Amino acid sequence: MAIRTQPVSINIGPQHPSTHGVFRLRVTFDGEVIIGLEPIFGYLHRGKEKLAEARTYTQFIPITDRADYLASMSNNWGYCLAVERLAGIELPERAEYIRVLVGEMMRISNHLMAVGFFLNDCGAFFTPLLYMYREREKLLDLFDMLCGQRLNYNYMRIGGVSQDLPVEFLPALKKFVQEMPGYIDEYEQLLTTNEILLARSKGVGVLSPEQAVNASVSGPVLRACGVEWDIRRADPYSIYPQLEFDIPTGIQGDTYDRFYLRIQEMRQSVRILQQAITGIEQLPHGVYRAHVLSLVRPPKGEVYSRIESPKGELGYYIVSDGGVSPWRCRMRGPSQLNLTALRDMVLGWKLADLIIILGSIDIVMGEVDR
Amino acid sequence: MSKFDRFGLGLAKGLALTGKTLLSRPNITVQYPEQRLDVSRRLRGPELVWVALKCTGCATCAKSCPQGSIELATSQELVDNKYEVVEFLVDHGRCMFCGLCVEACPFDALYMGRGYERAAYRRGDLVLPKEKLQMSADRQPSAYCRPEMEAELPLQTLLVYGQTRAKR
Numbered sequence: 012m013a014i015r016t017q018p019v020s021i022n023i024g025p026q027h028p029s030t031h032g033v034f035r036l037r038v039t040f041d042g043e044v045i046i047g048l049e050p051i052f053g054y055l056h057r058g059k060e061k062l063a064e065a066r067t068y069t070q071f072i073p074i075t076d077r078a079d080y081l082a083s084m085s086n087n088w089g090y091c092l093a094v095e096r097l098a099g100i101e102l103p104e105r106a107e108y109i110r111v112l113v114g115e116m117m118r119i120s121n122h123l124m125a126v127g128f129f130l131n132d133c134g135a136f137f138t139p140l141l142y143m144y145r146e147r148e149k150l151l152d153l154f155d156m157l158c159g160q161r162l163n164y165n166y167m168r169i170g171g172v173s174q175d176l177p178v179e180f181l182p183a184l185k186k187f188v189q190e191m192p193g194y195i196d197e198y199e200q201l202l203t204t205n206e207i208l209l210a211r212s213k214g215v216g217v218l219s220p221e222q223a224v225n226a227s228v229s230g231p232v233l234r235a236c237g238v239e240w241d242i243r244r245a246d247p248y249s250i251y252p253q254l255e256f257d258i259p260t261g262i263q264g265d266t267y268d269r270f271y272l273r274i275q276e277m278r279q280s281v282r283i284l285q286q287a288i289t290g291i292e293q294l295p296h297g298v299y300r301a302h303v304l305s306l307v308r309p310p311k312g313e314v315y316s317r318i319e320s321p322k323g324e325l326g327y328y329i330v331s332d333g334g335v336s337p338w339r340c341r342m343r344g345p346s347q348l349n350l351t352a353l354r355d356m357v358l359g360w361k362l363a364d365l366i367i368i369l370g371s372i373d374i375v376m377g378e379v380d381r
Numbered sequence: 382m383s384k385f386d387r388f389g390l391g392l393a394k395g396l397a398l399t400g401k402t403l404l405s406r407p408n409i410t411v412q413y414p415e416q417r418l419d420v421s422r423r424l425r426g427p428e429l430v431w432v433a434l435k436c437t438g439c440a441t442c443a444k445s446c447p448q449g450s451i452e453l454a455t456s457q458e459l460v461d462n463k464y465e466v467v468e469f470l471v472d473h474g475r476c477m478f479c480g481l482c483v484e485a486c487p488f489d490a491l492y493m494g495r496g497y498e499r500a501a502y503r504r505g506d507l508v509l510p511k512e513k514l515q516m517s518a519d520r521q522p523s524a525y526c527r528p529e530m531e532a533e534l535p536l537q538t539l540l541v542y543g544q545t546r547a548k549r
Contacts, residue, residue, distance in 0.1 A: 069481065070447035142402075148540050149541045152537070155421040156421050156423070157423070159424045159523065165479045165480065173480075175528070177531065179536065183539055183542070186542070197398060201394075201399075202391075203391075204394060209391070305445075
């Protein structure tokens with residue numbers, strides 16, 4: 012029987028390298044064991060939802076970039092899809108293919124960061140992360156070629172995308188897709204069978220499927236618990252019904268499963284990219300954007316639409332009063348809801364485990380606080 | 382414990398890869414600022430480029446700006462059957478380089494810049510009037526939303542092709 016000591020409260024963050032942004036945790040310890048945890052949000056609150064009300068529908072697209080800045084293309088997509096559903100805009104087929112291409116590239120790029128920083132938190136200081144940065148850099152180059160910036164893309168528009176693919180884009184992407192499975196093998200060789208990593212992460216921070224569903228967790232964190240839930244299958248959008256891919260799931264729902272699931276998802280994204288490249292090559296060049304007036308005025312009404320962003324279910328709830336700007340725009344950020352399950356995962360574990368459990372959720376504070 | 386049956390094998394596998402990478406010396410790191418890669422043709426670089434001859438002062442760019450960082454004023458009377466642009470002021474401290482103004486311009490009078498390294502010591506230095514926004518040797522326009530310009534610009538260096546070492 013363990014001896015109970017006087018509880019000690021410790022603040023972790025808001026300025027702490029392992030909290031992945033300005034995030035504060037008030038943790039209560041009994042010795043070294045966590046007995047209470049209170050996450051405190053709001054240090055990066057920029058009032059995005061309110062900003063939407065003062066801007067036209069198109070002007071809000073660059074601001075969605077800044078929500079989840081590691082997967083800004085997915086944020087563009089989620090918002091544009093919501094407005095298109097509200098206004099009843101049909102997309103040209105080429106635009107749908109381009110969106111799937113960039114969406115899956117974004118997923119790979121985001122998972123590379125997530126896996127790399129998770130390993131960094133586990134103590135493999137920056138060596139595996141730099142292996143992953145190598146491939147992420149190649150993807151960022153491709154995004155740069157498409158839309159001129161490396162992080163805040165602002166590439167999608169209501170009714171399509173802002174510009175067509177440059178001629179040299181598809182050959183470069185093809186070369187990347189060809190090489191990527193080899194690189195993923197390298198990542199696996201680096202650490203997936205490493206004994207130290209297994210000892211640190213196997214069985215640590217288990218989240219049961221019931222707890223996960225109750226806390227409305229989504230994305231890789233939910234799938235790692237063994238629940239096969241992917242918006243691309245469950246509520247299909249774009250051309251995903253025509254594409255073949257598997258939904259990898261974890262077994263235990265522990266930290267290791269969450270890490271390994273992201274590596275498996277990268278393989279599936281490569282598979283989707285291969286199919287989308289063959290698909291887009293058969294389409295003629297030309298229409299990449301539906302004819303939409305520059306001042307979009309959706310009819311009165313409301314819509315909730317969701318996409319599978321790399322971090323989970325990214326939803327946009329938009330209410331229109333028939334004017335040029337949304338009457339209300341609500342973002343459902345996956346990072347925020349995944350973070351609410353943190354307490355269930357860490358209770359009973361130690362301080363060092365808290366860091367890797369937090370790292371395995373893959374949060375971006377820009378999306379949590381918005 | 383079954384987890385530690387063959388302890389050390391996974392460790393050795395990882396170290397083998399790092400050893401291999403050490404010997405093969407991958408061609409990734411760019412020695413900036415000695416070595417500079419060619420930027421994207423569609424770069425949304427800092428600072429806009431404004432062409433006085435094409436601008437009619439319609440202020441579509443100012444209306445499309447999400448941040449309200451473009452200030453524009455025209456003359457009250459017609460000069461040669463057209464309004465003269467008296468003031469064209471862009472606050473680059475507020476600008477987020479989203480490119481919506483360039484996309485909105487109906488007369489191709491506004492371009493994103495191809496330059497970088499445009500830091501300034503004072504906030505006031507980031508507010509540029511129309512004289513400073515014109516095209517010059519170190520202020521070249523990029524092909525963002527101007528597809529007809531794309532072929533003239535140099536190709537972007539791509540890491541996918543491992544071109545970093547050749548271009549020193």
